[in-house]
Amino acid sequence: MTTVAFIGLGVMGKLMAARLDKSYAVRSYDLNGKGNCDSAREAAWGADALITMLPDGGAVRDAVLDALPSLRPGAAVVDMSSSDPAATLALGHALRARKVDMVDAPVSGARFKAKDGTLAIMVGGEKADFDAALPVLQAMGKTITHLGPLGAGGFTKLANQIIVAVNLTALGEALTLARKAGLDRALTLKALGGGLAGSKCLEQKTPNYTAGTYNPGFKIDLHFKDLGLIMESSRALGVPLPCTAVVQELFNAMRVKGKGGLDHSGVITLLEELAGVPEKA
DSSP, X not given: OOEEEEEOOSTTHHHHHHHXXXXXXXXXXXXXXXXXXXXXXXXXXXXXXXXEOOSSHHHHHHHHHHHGGGSOTTOEEEEOSXXXXXHHHHHHHHHHXXXXXXXXXXXXXXXXXXXXXXXXXXXXXXXXXXXXXXXXXXXTEEEEEEXXXXXXXXXXXXXXXXXXXXXXXXXXXXXXXXXXXXXXXXXXXXXXXXXXXXXXXXXXXXXXXHHTOOXXXXXXXXXXXXXXXXXXXXXXXXXXXXXXXXXXXXXXXXXXXXXXXXXXXXXXXHHHHHHTOOSOO
16 A cells, blocks of 8 residues: 545544654545645545544545545555444445445544554454555554454444543542542552553543543543444443443533533533542542
8 A cells, every 4th residue: 555545634633644644645534624635635636545533423424435446456445433323334334335345443532642552453354454554554643453244343442432531530529539538549540550440541630630620532432422322332232331321311411511522521510529629639
């Protein structure tokens, strides 16, 4: 692959595209008009691969179908968004009818991992399609796992998002309890991080908690969207998710309060308000 079309230059997408630009000719476009091309179709002109990093499956479908006439024969479509697996399968079916291969490859990791090219990438698709896409994925990620057929990446990302949302909510509760008891937040985080309660969420979000500021790495709004997909999938598969359902409502409350643009670790601010403690450390 020599030319990559990259659609979606949000917080993560722009960093991922920058990583690709070190090894490939990148033609980029964003729904808000950013990038070096004016449309998905222009970005895809003659591209060997089309990568999407967009808010939802509907945006992915629209971008891919717009770009499709410009793709060279044999080009691969790689959706790295957090999309509804059912929508991914439907799009994959439509693309197969036009002899275009697709893998879903959502990512996990903070902005610094996107910048460093060390994201975790969860891939679904045929083995041959995974092998073809692997070199371009290796430019953006460190842990790249082929999980099964198309849609497997998306389901794995939903599982990931359950763990992250519940973990961040549990951290918010624990730190709020500690603050109400008069404990120093930085020392509390240090103590918790050294034991079984330690986690990647605690490690990566510690600067947010100690500063009491929650600038978005991954917004509450986007995680709430993912929680909706999780609950839809759980009902379709017959899997009760009681903890996730409660967390979904807490994230919904954040959005109602106009805080949907905060980082998802900012759910602690709601818990602090309920407990009557100040937001800042």
